[in-house]
Amino acid sequence: MAHIHKRGDKWAYIVNVANDSSTGKRRQITKSGFRTKKEAQLAANKLEESILNGGVIRESNITFETFANEWLEYYGTQVKVSSVRARRIAMKHLVSTWGHLPLRKITKHMYQSRINNLNKEFSHNYIDSIHTTGNMIFKHAIRQDLIKTNPTYGFVMPKKHVTVEDIEEDEVKEKFLELNELKIFLRITKQQGLYLDYLCFATLAYTGMRLGEMLALKWTDLDLTKKTIRITKTYYNPNNKSTGYQLLTPKTKKSIRTIMIDDGLVDLFKAHKREQMKLKMKQRLVYEDQDFIFAENIGHPRVMKQVVLRLQRLMKHLDVDKHITPHSFRHTHTSLLIEAGAGVKEIQERLGHSDINTTMNIYAHMTKNTEEKTSHKFSELTKGLL
Structure with a gap:
């Protein structure tokens, strides 16, 4: 039943609607400004009828x-x-x-x-x-x-x-390494990197895996005889604490995949396995063995922030003006696949893209070397036509 009352020299109504789930209090619709009590009552009656017929949404005061x-x-x-x-x-x-x-x-x-x-x-x-x-x-x-x-x-x-400065900055700060730049970076990493650094960045560059996929790898995912890596999970750890991680399903169904690796990477994994076995023995009283490949001294997988910090440290020794992140190695791998003549479908399968348009977009990040080769091939093909 509506409550009609006077507010100053005007009349108003209060209509009870229902309880507000956010506060537990009764919801009410109030309106004032009517010249007479009768006008307020008629308006209230009309509102109540509309509520009964489902014509009024019961708005809440919830913040x-x-x-x-x-x-x-x-x-x-x-x-x-x-x-x-x-x-x-x-x-x-x-x-x-x-x-x-x-x-x-x-x-x-x-x-x-x-x-x-x-x-x-x-x-x-x-x-x-x-x-x-x-x-x-x-x-x-x-x-x-x-x-x-x-x-x-x-x-x-x-x-x-987008300003001209933005465009120029984007051109300078390319998001992947050229082949010669990758060679120099890996050489620097091998000489000056700390434990796991070389294997970590070599794996990212040679497989195109996402960082979370790599950190989640266990030895059971790796077949050194068949030279394959099975990607079935991803590492999630927003707080970057060594014990606060979760292993989740990959980004998409297409992300679950098996990829081939070359002999060089196989040899690196074999050497790391031997080194890790020695570490496990040395740390056997505290080592929590969960079979992670990229495990730190007591068995927990390396946190993402540490990968980023190690990369920043190593990039200071590389004379390139590029914004390189761990994800950049995925683009680096893609550009090298393109340079090696891999097709879009092959790249899509290897990277685990669910949408081929994603692969096509990355295709735009071809290396300068590839562009120069393409231009040279075109020039050779059309020589003498003009």
């Missing part, structure tokens, strides 16, 4: 931060841990602005403006991740009957303004 966290908990039951972490990080950029606001108060204009501002700070891919997260949150709110409209509807992804 954006509270609901976003509820959604994240629900989302975590549907996907892998790594996906939840990515969404949590993206979500922070929205919670920091709207956390205290009722979910229903966030408008299309507010949403578009927030993403536009974030676009000035972050890459297009990261902005897309933030928007995808926001869209999922508000869609879930719609499904829960907590809001009437989704503020992400009609959203327009802002374009990234």
Whole structure:
């Protein structure tokens, strides 16, 4: 039953809707500004009838931060841990602005403006991740009957303004090593690298594996006779603590694959196995043997941050102006496969790409040496035509 009351010189109504699941309190819809009590009563009656017929969504006063966290908990039951972490990080950029606001108060204009501002700070891919997260949150709110409209509807992804300086910087900071640069890097690593460094970066460069796939490798995944590596899992450790890791299923079904390795890499693995056996004996009182290939002194797999730090240390000795990360070796491997004459389908299978377009995009990162050879071949083929 609606409650009609006077507010100043105007009349208002309060209509009880239902209990708010976020607070346990009764939800109410209030409206004022009616000139007479009768007008307020008629409007309240109409609202109550609409509620009975399902015509009014019972909006909640739940805050954006509270609901976003509820959604994240629900989302975590549907996907892998790594996906939840990515969404949590993206979500922070929205919670920091709207956390205290009722979910229903966030408008299309507010949403578009927030993403536009974030676009000035972050890459297009990261902005897309933030928007995808926001869209999922508000869609879930719609499904829960907590809001009437989704503020992400009609959203327009802002374009990234690219300057001449950006283009020139991208050209300088290529994301893979040329063959001669890789040779120098591996020589430096062999001479100045610490335990596991040489095998680690040689494996990344010679297999094209993702870093997480490599760190998850166990000796049972390696067949030194057949010269194959079976990739079935990936290493996940967001806190970079030696014991805080998980072994998860790979990125996609296509990521589960068996790849061939060459004799040089086989010899490195054999030498490492002998060295690791000696280490196990020396550390036998504390060594926790879980069969990891890239295990540190007491048996735990190497953490990703350590790989990054070792790479940064070694890159200081390489005279190239490139932004090289562990993932760069995957692109390096791809470029070398292209130079060796491998086809797109072969590269797709070896890298474990589920979408061939991903492989095609990487194809654009051909080495300068390959481009020069292609140009030379074309010149030879067309000599005398002009």
